[in-house]
Every structure is written in structure tokens, then in C-alpha cells.
Amino acid sequence: MNAKGVALLGVAKWYGKVPAVQGVDLEVAPGEMVSLLGPSGCGKTTTLRMIAGLEVPDAGEIRIGGTRANEVPPWRRNIGMVFQNYALFPHKTVAENIGYGLVMRRRPRAEIATRVADAMRQVRLEGLEDRIPSQLSGGQRQRVALARALVTRPDVLLFDEPLAALDRKLREQMQVEIRLLQREVGITTIFVTHDQDEALTLSDRIVVMEEGRIVQAGTPDEIYERPRSHFVSDFIGMMNAMRGTATGQGAGGLLVRLAGGRELAVPEAAAATGSAVEIMLRPEKVQVNPPQAEGLVLAQGRVAHIVYLGAVTYLHVTVEGGATMLAMQANGQGMPAPRLGDAVTLGWRAADMVCFAAP
Amino acid sequence: MTARRLLGAYVAVVMLFLALPIAVVIPSAFGEGNALAFPPQGFSLKWFAAILERPALLAAAANSAAIAAVATGVSLVVGTLSAFALRRYAFPGRGALMALFMAPLVFPAIVLAAAIAMVLAPMGLVRNFWGLVLAHIVVVLPYVVRTVSATLAEVDRAWEEAALTLGASPWRGFTSVTLPLLRPGLVAGATFSLIISFDEFTISLFLVGSGMMTLPIEMYNYAEYSLDPVLAAVSTLLILLTTAAVLAVERTVGLGKQFS
Numbered sequence: 001m002n003a004k005g006v007a008l009l010g011v012a013k014w015y016g017k018v019p020a021v022q023g024v025d026l027e028v029a030p031g032e033m034v035s036l037l038g039p040s041g042c043g044k045t046t047t048l049r050m051i052a053g054l055e056v057p058d059a060g061e062i063r064i065g066g067t068r069a070n071e072v073p074p075w076r077r078n079i080g081m082v083f084q085n086y087a088l089f090p091h092k093t094v095a096e097n098i099g100y101g102l103v104m105r106r107r108p109r110a111e112i113a114t115r116v117a118d119a120m121r122q123v124r125l126e127g128l129e130d131r132i133p134s135q136l137s138g139g140q141r142q143r144v145a146l147a148r149a150l151v152t153r154p155d156v157l158l159f160d161e162p163l164a165a166l167d168r169k170l171r172e173q174m175q176v177e178i179r180l181l182q183r184e185v186g187i188t189t190i191f192v193t194h195d196q197d198e199a200l201t202l203s204d205r206i207v208v209m210e211e212g213r214i215v216q217a218g219t220p221d222e223i224y225e226r227p228r229s230h231f232v233s234d235f236i237g238m239m240n241a242m243r244g245t246a247t248g249q250g251a252g253g254l255l256v257r258l259a260g261g262r263e264l265a266v267p268e269a270a271a272a273t274g275s276a277v278e279i280m281l282r283p284e285k286v287q288v289n290p291p292q293a294e295g296l297v298l299a300q301g302r303v304a305h306i307v308y309l310g311a312v313t314y315l316h317v318t319v320e321g322g323a324t325m326l327a328m329q330a331n332g333q334g335m336p337a338p339r340l341g342d343a344v345t346l347g348w349r350a351a352d353m354v355c356f357a358a359p
Numbered sequence: 360m361t362a363r364r365l366l367g368a369y370v371a372v373v374m375l376f377l378a379l380p381i382a383v384v385i386p387s388a389f390g391e392g393n394a395l396a397f398p399p400q401g402f403s404l405k406w407f408a409a410i411l412e413r414p415a416l417l418a419a420a421a422n423s424a425a426i427a428a429v430a431t432g433v434s435l436v437v438g439t440l441s442a443f444a445l446r447r448y449a450f451p452g453r454g455a456l457m458a459l460f461m462a463p464l465v466f467p468a469i470v471l472a473a474a475i476a477m478v479l480a481p482m483g484l485v486r487n488f489w490g491l492v493l494a495h496i497v498v499v500l501p502y503v504v505r506t507v508s509a510t511l512a513e514v515d516r517a518w519e520e521a522a523l524t525l526g527a528s529p530w531r532g533f534t535s536v537t538l539p540l541l542r543p544g545l546v547a548g549a550t551f552s553l554i555i556s557f558d559e560f561t562i563s564l565f566l567v568g569s570g571m572m573t574l575p576i577e578m579y580n581y582a583e584y585s586l587d588p589v590l591a592a593v594s595t596l597l598i599l600l601t602t603a604a605v606l607a608v609e610r611t612v613g614l615g616k617q618f619s
């Protein structure tokens with residue numbers, strides 16, 4: 001496969017006086033699938049469009065396959081892009097849409113026909129070649145856009161929130177399909193999304209952006225388990241946040257005195273003594289009435305609210321000191337389900353806590 | 360209910376008023392008498408045949424057709440590119456340029472006519488085919504820019520960008536994606552342009568002369584010394600032609616949309 005890596009070095013872009021992207025450094029390895037994740041307006045689309053060549057960076061360098069691409073226009077970059085609303089040509093049939101890139105590359109007619117047919121088979125669209133886009137369902141349009149972007153065998157595949165318009169079930173199905181296809185083809189892929197589940201499902205690596213900057217990049221589990229800031233941990237899932245003050249290093253790690261007076265030791269954490277910090281703990285790490293309390297950090301509390309979601313249940317527990325903690329229980333594991341108002345013991349491993357500067 | 364009826368009656372009266380000249384002119388063309396009269400006496404097609412014996416009218420019609428065709432062709436190219444630039448690119452003076460393109464729509468025709476004649480006369484373009492073409496371009500261009508630009512508003516930029524990412528240069532992207540999607544606007548713009556140019560009177564009046572006449576002015580001259588039904592016959596043909604053109608556009612692209 002002809003996968004090429006992509007590198008961004010100090011890339012910046014302003015729209016008038018608005019900085020859309022401010023100094024992004026990112027390296028995407030050949031064949032890697034990377035998600036750009038972040039809230040609306042953080043510069044994901046702008047970054048992607050600069051890689052596509054649809055926007056020109058005001059500063060920094062974009063490299064594709066190791067060579068500078070800043071001055072290369074989009075039509076010479078050999079990229080494939082799937083747009084947010086697919087951007088299928090409304091006046092062309094499905095087959096003409098998919099074959100467009102090959103026609104522009106002046107491939108022989110017979111070759112175009114076979115490659116379009118192959119691509120249609122790959123995305124399971126056989127039999128729809130003569131439809132026009134308005135006669136397709138959302139999922140089918142999505143597949144046409146995917147086939148159209150892939151059929152030219154681009155060096156890099158770019159997606160801008162391509163699944164946002166689909167309903168949840170179809171979206172999850174397409175996520176898996178895109179991931180399998182990407183692995184099969186082995187193409188370098190950059191995927192923009194503001195949906196954390198999508199990023200987790202799809203990516204080798206997630207790049208979290210905030211206000212035009214990369215705030216953290218890492219594998220999905222790194223991002224989820226070891227977020228380096230409140231912003232990242234809050235954006236990518238649910239969390240318990242405990243505010244406190246760092247009081248120095250102890251035997252069990254960084255000592256943090258919580259607002260309620262309790263002191264916890266957080267392993268593998270560091271902060272200046274006296275600085276305000278936040279301890280982050282994912283709800284599924286919190287056990288309710290743990291059978292084996294040994295080695296766990298414990299807290300007593302009372303169930304204040306229950307959210308039943310079918311596969312899992314979230315318990316809101318008011319603990320000593322008045323704070324509320326969130327615990328997630330998987331249903332169907334034979335655990336006795338606590339009721340509203342029950343006194344419960346919460347327990348978690350010290351190693352599951354993550355500590356960073358308070359926001 | 361009465362309000363509805365009143366409205367219906369009002370509409371009927373207005374329609375009648377608008378259609379009255381047509382209702383008068385068409386039957387007049389089929390009369391047997393030698394003077395333009397309504398209601399006409401008898402029935403004959405001889406006035407249509409008589410057109411062929413009026414070489415001045417025929418020459419003027421040929422001129423008008425050629426002027427309309429060339430002015431429309433040029434306006435389609437220039438107007439499409441202008442509409443594209445005005446819609447797709449932000450550049451200093453864009454608003455002013457857009458206003459300039461639309462100016463002939465709101466300027467009194469007589470002012471425009473005098474101005475154009477003053478510009479063209481020193482260049483030797485009076486009583487000249489190309490002078491008339493230039494003047495007609497000024498008149499019809501706003502219509503083309505308007506219809507094309509209204510259609511262009513519905514052509515998603517993302518389609519053009521998708522073409523670029525798929526390896527199309529901007530020009531190939533324009534011809535293979537934008538232009539086909541502009542077809543309704545182009546057809547409507549061309550039809551307006553042809554009709555307006557063919558019918559143009561005020562400005563042409565300043566630019567015509569012996570040997571270079573347009574049909575409306577030749578008809579006016581003709582009416583000055585002879586009010587026979589030949590004029591009604593010519594008018595009838597023009598009405599038929601225009602109606603056919605408008606219907607054809609309505610069938611293919613929907614004219615109503617061009618005014619919304």
C-alpha cells in the first residue's frame with residue numbers, strides 16, 4: 001500500500017483577526033488512523049482543510065510523505081476527503097460520482113469501470129450504480145462518499161464528521177465499517193469528530209483540541225485513563241472530580257488534602273506543594289459495597305439518585321463531607337442493586353485516581 | 360368569501376387589461392381589409408405573406424436576431440464568470456461591482472441611451488452592428504448575472520471543493536460540476552436576454568441609422584407612414600415566438616423559480 005505519513009509543524013491559521021488554529025504540531029504515521037476530537041469551534045475542520053489544501057496555513061509547514069505540501073494545490077495532493085454532508089454531486093449517478101476522481105486522472109474507460117465496480121462491492125452498494133444521490137438513504141450516501149474518496153487510492157484519507165447526520169445505530173455500524181475498511185486498505189486516515197465514542201471506536205490515536213491547540217494526544221486508553229487535564233477528562237467521558245491542595249509526596253504518592261479535610265495519596269502524580277489540584281476518578285472504577293475492601297480507598301455514603309440505563313446503572317452517592325460521587329455498576333453481574341436512600345460503601349484503587357492542576 | 364370573490368374579480372380585470380392589446384392585435388393580423396382595424400373584416404393570411412415583400416422589415420429582423428444572439432452569447436460567458444466571481448470570492452469593491460452590474464436595471468433607459476451614444480459615437484460605433492451589440496450587452500448582462508447568481512446560490516461550495524480534492528483543477532471542476540448545475544439559470548438568463556435584446560427600443564434608437572436597423576425601430580418607422588395589418592402580423596409572430604420560448608423554459612427549468 002502506498003500509505004504516506006502526514007506531519008504538521010507549528011501550523012497556524014487566522015480568519016481575519018480570529019485565530020482558528022494556533023500552532024499545531026502533529027505527526028501521523030503511514031497507515032495510522034488519528035481522530036481530531038474537540039468541542040465546536042476548536043479548529044478541527046480548519047486543520048483538516050489545511051491538510052487537504054483547501055485552506056492555506058498562515059504559518060508552519062504541512063508535510064505529506066515527508067515533503068512540504070503547503071504550496072501544493074488540493075488537486076495535486078492525492079488525498080481523499082469525505083465531507084460532513086457528503087458533498088455528492090447531485091447531477092451525477094452513483095457510479096459517476098465514484099468514478100469522478102478516476103476521470104479527472106484520465107484513466108482509461110475500462111479501468112474506471114472495473115475500479116468503480118470494485119469500490120461499489122467494497123462498500124456494498126452493488127445495484128445502485130444508476131441512482132442519483134437524492135434517491136439514496138443517509139447510510140448509502142455515506143458509502144458512496146467513502147467509495148468516491150477511496151477509489152483513487154489516495155495517500156491520505158480525510159473525514160470531516162461524516163457520521164454526524166446518521167442516527168445512532170447506523171452511526172455505530174458505519175464506525176465499525178470505516179475502521180475495518182481503513183485497516184484492510186491500510187491508508188493513513190485523519191478523522192474529525194466531536195463525538196468521544198466515535199473517536200474511541202475508530203482511532204489508533206486521539207488528538208484532543210481546544211481553542212486551536214492540541215491539548216493531548218495519545219491512544220484511546222491513554223486519553224481515557226490518563227487524561228492530563230480537566231478539559232480532556234471531562235470531554236472524553238464521565239468523571240468524579242475531587243478538588244484539593246497538594247501537600248507533598250508521601251509513601252503512596254502525591255498527598256492531596258481534599259476540601260472536606262480528608263487526605264488521599266495519588267500514585268504516580270506530581271504537583272507543587274500548596275497548589276490547587278483535582279483528582280479524577282472514572283465512575284466505573286468505583287465499586288459499590290466492594291466484597292474485597294482490602295487495598296481500596298473507601299468512602300461511606302447514601303444513595304441520592306439512581307439512573308438506570310439498561311446495561312448499566314449510575315448511582316449518585318452523597319458521601320461524608322456532602323460531596324456527591326458517581327459510581328457505575330454493570331447490570332446482570334448478580335450484584336445486589338442498592339435502592340434510593342441505602343447506606344453504601346464505595347471503594348476504589350488508589351492507582352485509578354488521576355491528578356492534575358485544578359482548572 | 361365575498362373578499363375572495365372581489366379579489367377574483369380584480370385579478371380578472373387586471374388580466375383582461377394586460378391581455379387586451381394582445382387580444383386586439385392578433386385578430387387584426389388576420390383581417391382582409393387594407394387598414395389596421397378592430398374588429399377585423401373577413402379572414403385571410405395575406406398579411407403574413409406580405410411580410411416577405413417588405414425587405415426593410417426582413418433585414419431589420421435579421422439584424423435584431425443576430426444582435427440578440429451575439430449579445431446573449433457574450434453575456435452568458437461574461438455574466439456567468441462575473442456571477443461566479445461575485446458569489447465565490449470576497450474582494451475589495453465587490454459590493455460596488457455588484458451594484459454596477461445591476462445599474463442598467465434601475466437607470467432610466469433614456470439616460471443610458473444618451474450615455475451609450477456619447478461613448479460609442481466618437482469610436483465610430485454608431486450605425487454599426489458591433490455598436491448595437493455592445494449596447495445590448497450592457498442592457499442584458501444584469502439579467503444574466505442575476506439569474507446565474509440566483510442559481511449559483513444553490514450550488515454548494517462543498518461540491519466544488521469535493522471536485523478539487525478528487526483531482527479536478529478549478530477549471531475542470533467548474534466545467535464538470537458547477538456549470539451543469541447552473542444550467543437552469545443559464546437557460547433562463549439566455550431566454551430573458553434574447554427577448555429583451557430583440558425588444559430593445561430606446562437605446563437602439565440612438566444607434567440605428569440607414570443600413571443598420573433593428574426590428575422594433577423599423578416597425579415604428581413603418582407605422583409612421585403605413586398602418587396596414589402587416590405590423591399586426593409581425594407582432595403576432597413575435598408574440599408566438601416569445602410565448603413559445605417562455606413556455607419551453609418553464610417546461611425545462613421552471614421560470615417561477617427565477618423570480619423567487
Ligand SMILES: Nc1ncnc2c1ncn2[C@@H]1O[C@H](COP(=O)(O)OP(=O)(O)OP(=O)(O)O)[C@@H](O)[C@H]1O
Nearest residue numbers: 015018019020039040041042043044045046047194
Ligand atoms: N471561513 C471562515 N471565516 C471566518 N471564521 C471561520 C471560518 N471557518 C472557521 N472559522 C472560525 O475558526 C474557528 C475554528 O473553526 P473550525 O470550523 O475549524 O472549528 P471546528 O472544530 O471544526 O468546529 P465544529 O465542531 O463546529 O465543526 C471558529 O472560531 C470559527 O468560527
Ligand SMILES: [Mg+2]
Nearest residue numbers: 044045046160
Ligand atoms: Mg467542523
